[in-house]
Amino acid sequence: MMREVIEESLANQFRQTGYLAFGSHDCPFSPEERARIRHLAMNDPDRFVVVSTGDTDEAVSVRVHRLLIDGDRPRATDAVLVDALLAIVAAPGKLALYEKILASEPVVVRRMQAHVLAEGEFIGRHRDSESSKRYLAAVIVQLNPAEAGGGFAIYPPDRPALFLHDFTVLVTDAELEHEVMPVMAGRRCTLAFWLARAETC
Ligand SMILES: O=C(O)CCC(=O)C(=O)O
Ligand SMILES: [Fe+2]
Numbered sequence: 001m002m003r004e005v006i007e008e009s010l011a012n013q014f015r016q017t018g019y020l021a022f023g024s025h026d027c028p029f030s031p032e033e034r035a036r037i038r039h040l041a042m043n044d045p046d047r048f049v050v051v052s053t054g055d056t057d058e059a060v061s062v063r064v065h066r067l068l069i070d071g072d073r074p075r076a077t078d079a080v081l082v083d084a085l086l087a088i089v090a091a092p093g094k095l096a097l098y099e100k101i102l103a104s105e106p107v108v109v110r111r112m113q114a115h116v117l118a119e120g121e122f123i124g125r126h127r128d129s130e131s132s133k134r135y136l137a138a139v140i141v142q143l144n145p146a147e148a149g150g151g152f153a154i155y156p157p158d159r160p161a162l163f164l165h166d167f168t169v170l171v172t173d174a175e176l177e178h179e180v181m182p183v184m185a186g187r188r189c190t191l192a193f194w195l196a197r198a199e200t201c
Contacts, residue, residue: 147186
């Protein structure tokens with residue numbers, strides 16, 4: 001009962017603001033799960049490529065480890081690794097939570113990648129829905145926050161911009177414009193994945 005009430009209020013918050021930021025006390029992922037995600041997604045520097053243009057030509061400066069590449073059917077770059085990550089981030093209980101938050105029918109993960117932003121690096125302003133109309137929302141798991149800078153800026157159409165720094169997990173509506181501010185010190189590491197409605201045929 002209590003849990004249903006909490007999930008209901010998460011859905012209301014998401015509907016009203018287009019995003020949900022979890023802290024360390026209400027994080028949907030346990031510290032062990034986040035440590036495991038970090039281990040799986042971040043361990044091998046050779047898998048990261050430097051990217052300087054985003055999907056919609058926005059300027060970015062980020063190292064990306066592509067895990068699940070979207071297309072007619074999402075394709076894993078390393079099936080074992082991606083299965084291990086999906087076993088955490090797309091476990092039945094987690095999918096049920098995303099569905100509740102998005103007030104959606106069954107959802108699937110269509111794209112997943114890890115990001116590292118070193119000092120001076122950033123991700124320019126964009127909308128994820130312009131990468132694919134299918135996306136309902138992005139989920140960003142903070143694996144290592146920057147020591148300074150690297151805030152996540154959201155630009156709602158009808159409200160002032162807001163800047164999020166201390167989240168563990170962030171869910172943002174794919175229509176919402178956002179950017180990641182330049183990292184001023186330290187390294188910012190995240191796992192990002194995108195949710196779409198499951199196709200029925
Ligand atoms: O790593 C992040 O914080 C998410 C970056 C982002 O907005 C994106 O990849 O679309
Ligand atoms: Fe984005």
